[in-house]
Amino acid sequence: MDVAALRTFVTVAETGQFQAAADELGISQQAASKRIAALERHIEATLLVRTSRGSRLSLDGQVFLPHAKKVLAAIEQAERAVRPGSRPLRADVLNRRIAPAQAVYRFYRSHPGTDLDVVTLSAENAAQAAHAVIEGIVDASFRALPADQVPAGIRAERLLDAPLELLVGPGHPLANASWVRPADLAGHRIWIPGIRPDTEWSAFYQALSKAFDLSIDALGPHFGDEALMDALADSASLATLVGSGDRYLWPRTHDLRRIPLHGPTPVYPHMLLSRSGDQHPVLTALRDHLRTTGPRTPQDVWTPDWVDR
Incomplete structure (x- = not known):
């Protein structure tokens, strides 16, 4: 699973907008959309539904979100564990x-x-x-x-x-x-x-x-x-x-x-x-x-x- 796509999904879910998420991640809106599309193809489920005001989580997206956050937290913890000065x-x-x-x-x-x-x-x-x-x-x-x-x-x-x-x-x-x-x-x-x-x-x-x-x-x-x-x-x-x-x-x-x-x-x-x-x-x-x-x-x-x- 693509970690960048997972992080993009969580950011879109939290901001409610693709453009806001893209700005926060330092990528283009088009790149953010491609990442979400690739993630949805990988898990074979629709995670986000576009609306006139931005986007909202689908039912599958609501179930998927807490697990995605746990995965990102574990990755961050693993990276921090080997970062110079973060361990004895x-x-x-x-x-x-x-x-x-x-x-x-x-x-x-x-x-x-x-x-x-x-x-x-x-x-x-x-x-x-x-x-x-x-x-x-x-x-x-x-x-x-x-x-x-x-x-x-x-x-x-x-x-x-x-x-x-x-x-x-x-x-x-x-x-x-x-x-x-x-x-x-x-x-x-x-x-x-x-x-x-x-x-x-x-x-x-x-x-x-x-x-x-x-x-x-x-x-x-x-x-x-x-x-x-x-x-x-x-x-x-x-x-x-x-x-x-x-x-x-x-x-x-x-x-x-x-x-x-x-x-x-x-x-x-x-x-x-x-x-x-x-x-x-x-x-x-x-x-x-x-x-x-x-x-x-x-x-x-x-x-x-x-x-x-």
């Missing part, structure tokens, strides 16, 4: 503890009342997350995606670099260091449980291991972050790596130490993925917020070769 921005933050989630949270705190829906996709890797953005499952996602793998239709912006820190228990040999070099970690066991093959973070840590001759593994089951904190607190040799913006909590008695890495500073390059041309006002505001409030990137940065600098 749906953002994938990968993990609610790490830097992207904390950055989005700070954005929300600084923009109270923002219509925002924060999710963690079940996507296995950056390519799948980008596909979810293209399909409209989410409006944006934070992932580390090589420039040559950014699919058509995706805008990828490196807006959130997360410098890495060493996290150790109080008995670790490096526990009292104010900072350490990545090369100083050679020979120490670095455990990062939960790394899945064929993911961008797996590729990142493989490149980091190769660049600085580190021993990084994900051996054994991952019982959650709390279990990892317990293991670190009880070990004099175990360490892990976290982002400087990641939020982890542990009992005070664990006395864990977060130690910055410098010389160079490895950073995890979170990129904001969104659909090309997406004009959602919350996305625009989030992008501006990240540009102006993000942590200052150190001068001596290390990233894998596949990261677009």
Whole structure:
């Protein structure tokens, strides 16, 4: 059914005149008449009867009018639901503890009342997350995606670099260091449980291991972050790596130490993925917020070769 013809019928019914309806719709009277004639042919019923004073609804037109109004109202509601700014921005933050989630949270705190829906996709890797953005499952996602793998239709912006820190228990040999070099970690066991093959973070840590001759593994089951904190607190040799913006909590008695890495500073390059041309006002505001409030990137940065600098 032609929506324009349906809207013309409702307008003629409300104004009582073809010319008045045509003026309201910004079309000619002849175009309005053609639309009504096509609509009547489609439903095989006469809806309007012309009179010397204009037009009036036939009996069929009286029955049809409330249904036509409901259809137009539903169409308007559907259009409004996807109009930029008329629905929440749906953002994938990968993990609610790490830097992207904390950055989005700070954005929300600084923009109270923002219509925002924060999710963690079940996507296995950056390519799948980008596909979810293209399909409209989410409006944006934070992932580390090589420039040559950014699919058509995706805008990828490196807006959130997360410098890495060493996290150790109080008995670790490096526990009292104010900072350490990545090369100083050679020979120490670095455990990062939960790394899945064929993911961008797996590729990142493989490149980091190769660049600085580190021993990084994900051996054994991952019982959650709390279990990892317990293991670190009880070990004099175990360490892990976290982002400087990641939020982890542990009992005070664990006395864990977060130690910055410098010389160079490895950073995890979170990129904001969104659909090309997406004009959602919350996305625009989030992008501006990240540009102006993000942590200052150190001068001596290390990233894998596949990261677009």
